[in-house]
Amino acid sequence: MIPVHLFCIPYAGGSAASYYKWKSRLSDRLRLHPLEMAGRGLKSKQPFYESLDHAATELCEEVIRTIGQEEEYILFGHSMGSLLAFELYYKLRSAGYKEPVHLFVSGGKAPHFDRRPIVHDKPLEEFREYVLGYDEASRVVFEDEQLLKYFEPVLRSDFKLVELYRFSAKARRVGCPMTVFTGTRDQSLTREEVLAWKEHGGCGVRIHSVDGGHFFINDHSDSIIQQINEAASPLDIG
Numbered sequence: 001m002i003p004v005h006l007f008c009i010p011y012a013g014g015s016a017a018s019y020y021k022w023k024s025r026l027s028d029r030l031r032l033h034p035l036e037m038a039g040r041g042l043k044s045k046q047p048f049y050e051s052l053d054h055a056a057t058e059l060c061e062e063v064i065r066t067i068g069q070e071e072e073y074i075l076f077g078h079s080m081g082s083l084l085a086f087e088l089y090y091k092l093r094s095a096g097y098k099e100p101v102h103l104f105v106s107g108g109k110a111p112h113f114d115r116r117p118i119v120h121d122k123p124l125e126e127f128r129e130y131v132l133g134y135d136e137a138s139r140v141v142f143e144d145e146q147l148l149k150y151f152e153p154v155l156r157s158d159f160k161l162v163e164l165y166r167f168s169a170k171a172r173r174v175g176c177p178m179t180v181f182t183g184t185r186d187q188s189l190t191r192e193e194v195l196a197w198k199e200h201g202g203c204g205v206r207i208h209s210v211d212g213g214h215f216f217i218n219d220h221s222d223s224i225i226q227q228i229n230e231a232a233s234p235l236d237i238g
Contacts (some may be wrong), residue, residue, distance in 0.1 A: 080106030173202030
């Protein structure tokens with residue numbers, strides 16, 4: 001059985017740890033590789049990235065250290081991670097890697113859309129209200145002094161990466177199947193911004209709605225994992 005390597009990229013403020021709970025529900029064929037961002041988890045002592053391109057370059061180097069050019073792999077990213085997965089796809093292809101089995105982008109607008117408003121450098125109260133617009137569960141971070149001390153720089157850095165990202169036209173569309181996950185009650189995205197991912201796919205793009213808000217990934221991961229398992233099934237790969 002040919003293994004398929006699954007590389008997962010977290011959302012803003014998140015870490016690789018959020019994906020480890022998926023492991024028991026993934027098919028035997030999949031090898032899980034959560035990619036950690038600088039400034040948190042096992043990379044907590046590393047300085048934050050200067051740009052989203054810098055982050056994608058560092059993650060690309062990590063993938064290259066993990067698998068060979070001809071091995072099978074899948075990319076998955078949620079929210080900020082969707083942009084990173086998209087850019088990582090192109091960096092791996094430029095490095096001579098084969099097409100992924102599948103590219104999954106989740107909870108994020110198509111890359112060519114504007115990223116305003118800019119809030120990463122706003123006063124704490126204004127920044128807080130914007131973050132809470134994504135998920136009220138984040139309120140505990142802003143109400144706990146120790147949590148805030150740790151997470152505020154992480155959140156500001158991640159928001160900066162996304163807000164200052166500028167899409168550059170690609171010479172070719174994504175050459176593998178793509179699935180776009182979107183929350184049915186995600187107020188951070190418009191339907192137009194989600195459907196526009198189809199402009200970047202050259203091998204079929206499927207839009208899959210999942211019940212929930214922006215962080216449906218935490219409450220309805222079974223649906224997402226099922227789609228990933230099916231993409232890695234023997235019917236799709238020799």
